[in-house]
Amino acid sequence: MEPVWFSSDLADEIIKNNDIFEQTHSIVTDIMSGRLQITILVENMAGVLTNKEVDNRERGMRFFTKILQEIPKDFLTDMQIKFISKFYIDRLKDNHKVIPAVLEGYLYIIDMKNYSVQLSGEYFNVLFREVACQSQVRQDRYNIYLTISKLLEKDVQYMKTLGPDFIYGVISSMDGERDPRNLLFLFNFLPKFLAQIPLGHLVEEMFEVISCYYPIDFHPSPNDPAPVTRNDLAAALCPCLYAIPEFAEHCLVLLIEKLDSSLRVAKIDSLVLLTKSCETFKAESYGPFLKALWSSLQREISHKTDDVLKLAAHESLSALVSKLSTTANTDQSFENFIKGILISMQTALAESTTVAQFVQATKILLTAANASKESCEIITKAMIPAVLAYYEFKTSSKLQIASIEFLGDLYELAQHWGVLDQIQKQVDEIPQLCLTAASERTKEYQVVGFRTLIRAKDALKIDLVVPFVEILSYNIQHLEDDEVLSVSVETVHAIARKYPELIMDFVVKGKCDLENLIQDKTALQKRLNLLSSLASIDDFTKVIIGEMLKVISSSNEEASKVIQALSSSISNSSLYSYDKVAQIESDHGLIDSVLTWLYSEIATSNESLEHGYSLVSNTICSLPADKQLNILSNHTSALIEKCSMNEANFQMLECLYRSIRPNVYNKHFEEILSLALRLALNNDKDMVRLKACYLMAHFLNKAENGQKFELMYEGLKNNLSSCNRDDLKICPRLIFLYGWITKALVMRGSDLFQFWLKKILLSISNPECSQQGSEAIKIIMTDFPDCLSFRHHCRTSLLYKQRMFLTFTKITENMSICPETKEAYILSWAYILEKTPKSVLNNEVNKIASLAIDALEYDNKDLLIVMIDILIYFVQAKTVALAQSLQTILPRIINLTTYVKSMDVRIKSLQCLYDIANSYDTRLLLPYKQDILIDLAPSLDDKKRLVRNMAVKARTRWFLVGAPGENKEI
Amino acid sequence: MTKTADNVNPNVYEKGSEREITSTELDEDVSDDIDEREIFDLIRNINDPEHPLTLEELRVVEQQNVFIDNKQNLVRIYFTPTIPHCSMATLIGLSIRVQLLRALPSRFKVTVEISEGTHMSEHAVNKQLADKERIAAALENNNLVQIINQCISSS
Structure with a gap:
């Protein structure tokens, strides 16, 4: 039998039977296959579509709409659609119950491929006349908005022709919308609409409808699972208000009114709106409002406590100034505006009694100056002389210092905008003031004077060089304070770049007396530091380095000081580039001289040898590969021979090979490697053993992938497996070496490190050497400045610490720990956790938290500090797992607040208590409050x-737990 | 409550720098005595009830007005209201007392008084601040505790 939809019984069926709604899919299939014409179907539905009962007509429309929804979008012809559209438009005039289905159905119609946009004119006509949008339910209102939005996307040109009636319809349909989701949709849609459809005389009406929502004051219902927040709405509304330039006048009036509101969100929203509005509004539109805007902005910027508000006001000011500056040449209002700012800020500066007030005013000026070239010129031109005069007033010293800093800021802005030429006269005064400040005896004045001079060094005139040099060289030779010293050296450096000849005469040959460098022993080290820093400038390199090398090769007793100075300067790559070092080496033969010196001094074994080693390795690392090879071949054979006589000489070999490039290889490698292996296990000097480990780690880390690496690795592995583990002397050294091997491998990103890590873990689980095992873990996780660093051309795979953490977690999963080794085990964990980025720990909260809680029982300072740190991190992140263990944690932590051996442990545990009170829910804390307050009392008298x-911080915080006036964000 | 402040536009002074940590303070074995500066640090950041400013910025408390005797376990503090008719004087004194009650070891006997001649009802306020029972009673009053906690919570 044929289904019911092939006959006119369909109408009755729709009226009586709900199940027919489930079968639309089959109907659509029949239509698609051609067995049923849509016209026939509509005829069959006639009985219900034109039924006298409203409810039945509603069912009919609903059924029809469902068919339209399911039918493929490209199936119906344009003629069919035209008729259906006409029918739907006609239905808009029907009873209000029928309307929802009509609205929904039309939404499907416009989606059809063959829908002609011409049909929509009539639809809107009838819709706006017959249907009062705001009396519909939420979904239907949404459907109306969606229809408008979709049609706008389809054909903008046609929508423009619909004229004012259409716009008025849109305005009145959204007037009074209250639902947050619909509003969000509208706010997102309106800017597009406004940008494309000219409003004509309806500008004010449109703005009224939009602006009535401003500023958004909305609180989502607490039961809403996915609430729309106030901020979502506010962010969406903002672009509607400045969508078109025509809104400018209305918008600015509104904005100024809301800026004066007492509501904080209204102010912030208005400031954001002002900032954004500069993108669309014309500069002229702001003219009449500038006075009012400035007074509001000034008020918000000088707000005492609210930083968010301040920042927003600064941004608005910046946007406004930069917008206005576009009319600087045609309009007087820009200049007047900037002058207004200048006058009020100069008053504020003159009246300020504290640095905070001073800085606040200067910040406003800097913001305005930073916004555009024009404003920068006006402001710097006026302010630089003003500040210079201000300094002379002899206000408090802090204000004077702040004023010099302000000068530096102004100078940099002028430099940034390229207006230095226009304000030449004003700028020239700055160095003079720096000199005045630097001539003061107090450290703060000197530092700020020098720093500002460095910033404004280009303005330094030649006649001021000598006075500066006098002060600087006095400082460098006589002062002890590190900060003044380093800034003095920096200043000389800065001046030397501008006036090399003067510095050469006055400093290098004059004050430092290069030719008789070591005659005068006083402050020699400081002079050397200055000279080695200056030597990085091309004009000085030859003279200074030459003289220094003379001292080194004369094996004078002061040579070690020279080496120390050179070593620390050369390792500073911002002073010495790779090319520079390479040039020094090829011009002067630095390495040869240093090696000769090292060799003659090696017996003395003093600390300055270390500087020599690092000077050599730092020089080598800057050289290109062929030069490195050259130097190696010159020295290696002789050095290996010397090693056989005195194993301490190995250190010289090591510093040569430490920082070679990865592609450098020569025939000595294997010999050196086996020498290093022997020394690492058998030499009696700690330093030599350490250097041997360094070298092996470097070789392993740098060896090229493939055969070279495999040969080296297998050789090492075989050698080590034949070692005697029972020898009590060898065993710790072996574990130590495992640590270095693991480190080298994990840093090069090789999976082989797991093999060695397992060996280390084995030693941790053995009570006799568990201590050394944890030391090895420490080696792996610690960064050493002169070993396996990027500077030495070592591979440092990204995230290797995370990798260690993950591997360690995995390997230890099934490890059984006996009580004797537990401390070492937890200590190893501590070393790993200390260096792992905290965010990684979040995946293993439960495991780590329980380790940390266990660790609190052990009497080991390092362990405790790391673990309490971890606990603090978890507490600050409000980890739930810890909240449940408060009963265990609190007594242990309280115990540690009186830990005798280390104040750091005491401080950390008190901080942990503070954070617990700060982070967790009052309900969880209250049971412990009284006990903790009593337990914390003794720490007050620590x-x-x-x-x-x-202790004070923690205890006063715990007093607030659950007390009135507690300000807790949960 | 929209009462305007007694002193609408008080003089604001520079904030002192933080205490520098000396090497002896980092030495485990040296014991550092509690000194005037330390006690001053406890109360300098108490907020004024009327302004978003600290007592230090208003010069209500100054280091030179803090006295301590470690042997006798005595602490004496004088504070200076910004204006002689300041109605908040008692509240400020109470905040200082409460803060010290919580933050000082219990061995100290603490006296908080108004600097001589800086307030109209100096003696009455001093008497109130010295009366233990009145202080205890004040701390039973939830509204008062709330204001005090808000004043001292940032210190």
Whole structure:
């Protein structure tokens, strides 16, 4: 039998039977296959579509709409669609119950491929006349908006022809919308609409409808699972208000009114709106409002406590100034505006009694100056002389210092905008003031004077060089303070770049007396530091380095000081580039001289040898591969021979090979490697053993992938497996070496490191050498400045610490730990956790938290500090797992607040208590409050002040738990 | 409550620098005594009830007005209201007392008084601040505790 939809019984079926709605799919299939014409179907539905009962007509429309929804979008012809559209438009005039289905159905119709946009004119006509949008339910209102939006996307040109009636319809349909989701949709849609459809005389009406929502004051219902937040709405509304330039006047009036509101969000929204509005509004539109805007902005910027508000006001000011500056040449209002700012800020500066007030005013000026070239010129031109005069007033020293800093800021802005030429006269005064400040005896003045001079060094005139040099060279030779010293050296350096000849005469040959460098022993080291820093400038290199090398090769007793100075300067790559070092080496033969010196001094074994080693390795690392090979071939054979006589000479070999490039290889490698292996296990000097380990780690890390690496690795592995593990002397050294091998491998990103890590873990689980095992873990995780670093051309695979953490977690999963080795085991964990980025720990919260809680029982300072740190991190992140263990944690931590051996442990544990009170829910904390307050009392009388400070912080915080006036964000 | 502040536009002074940590303070074995500066640090950041400013910035408390005797376990503090008719004087004194009650070891006997001649009802306020029972009673009052906690919570 044929289904019911092939006959006119369909109408009755729709009225009576709900199940027919489930079968639309089959109907659509029949239509698609051609067995049923859509016209026939509509005829069959006639009975219900034109039924006298409203409810039945509603069912009919709903059924029809469902068919339209399911029918493929490209199936119906344009003629069919035209008729259906006409029918739907006609239905808009029907009873209000029928309307929802009509609205929904039309939405499907416009989606059809063959829908002609011409049909929509009539639809809107009838829709706006017959249907009051705001009396519909939420979904239907949404469907109306969606229809408008879709048609706009389809054909903008046609929509423009619909004229004011259409626009008025849109305005009145959204007037009074209250639902947040619909509003969000509208706010997102409106900017597109406004940008494309000219509003004509309806500008004000449109703005009224939009602006009535401003500023958004909305609180989502607490039961809403996915609430729309106030901020979503505010962010969406903002672009509607400045969508077109025509809104400017209305918008600015509104904005100024809301800026004066007492509501904080209204102010912030208005400031954001002002900032954004500069993108669309014309500069002229702001003219009449500038006075009002500035007074509001000034008020918000000088707000005392609210930083968010301040920042927003600064941004608005910046946007406004940069917008206005586009009319600087045609309009007087820009200049007047900037002058207004200048006048009020100069008053504020003159009246300020504290640095905070001073800085606040200067910040406003800097913001305005930073916004555009024009404003920068006006402001710097006026402010530089003003500040110079201000300094002379002899206000408080802090204000004077702040004013010099302000000068530096102004100078940099002028430099940034390229207006230095226009304000030449004003700028020239700055160095003079720097000199005045630098001539003061106090450290703060000197530092700020020098720093500002460095910033404004291009303005330094030749006649001021000598006075500066006098002060600087006095400082460098006589002062002890590190900060003044380093800034003085920096200043000389800066001046030397501008006036090399003067510095050469006055400093290098004059004050430092290069030719008789070591005659005068006083402050020699400081002079050397200055000279080695200056030597990085091309004009000085030859003279200074030459003289220094003379001292080194004369094996004078002061040579070690020279080496120390050179070593620390050359390792600073911002002073010495690779090319520079390479040039020094090829011109002067630095390495040869240093090696000769090292060889003659090696017996003395003093600390300055270390500087020599690092000077050699730092020089080598800057050279290209062929030069490195050259130097190696010159020295290696002789050095290996010397090693056989005195194993301490190995250190010289090591510093040569430490920082070679990865592609450098020569025939000595294997010999050196086996020598290193022997020394690492058998030499009696700690230093030599350490250097041997360094070298092996470097070789392993740098060896090229493939055969070279495999040969080296297998050789090493075989050698090590034949070692005697029972020898009590060898065993710790072996574990130590495992640590270095693991480190080298994990850093080059090789999976082989797991093999060695397992060996280390084995030693941790053995009570006799568990201590050394944890030391090895420490080696792996610690960064050493002169070993396996990027500077030495070593591979440092990304995230290798995370990798260690993950591997360690995996390997230890099934490890059984006996009580004797537990401390070493937890300590190893501590070393790993200390260096792992904290965010990685979040995946293993439960495991790590329980380790950390266990660790609190052990009497080991390093362990405790790391683990309490981890706990603090988890507490600050409000980890739930810890909240459940408070009962265990609190007594242990309280115990540690009186830990005698280390104040750091005491401080950390007190901080942890503070954070617990700060982070967790009052309900969880209240049961412990009274006990903790009593337990914390003794710490208030701790013998160390720093502990007491933290105890006060923790105890006063716990007093607030659950008390009135507690300000907790949960 | 929209009462305007007694002193609408007080003088604001520079904030002192943080105490520098000396090497002896980092030495485990040296014990540092509690000194005037330390006690001053405890109360300098108490907020004024009327302004978003600290007592230090208003010069209500100054280091030179803090006295301590470690042997006798005595602490004496004088504070200076910004204006002689300041109605908040008692509240400020109470905040200082409460803060010290919580932050000082219990061995100290603490006295908080108004600097001589800086307030109209100096003696009455001093008497109130010295009366233990009145202080205890004040701390039973939830509204008062709330204001005090807000004043001292940032210190």
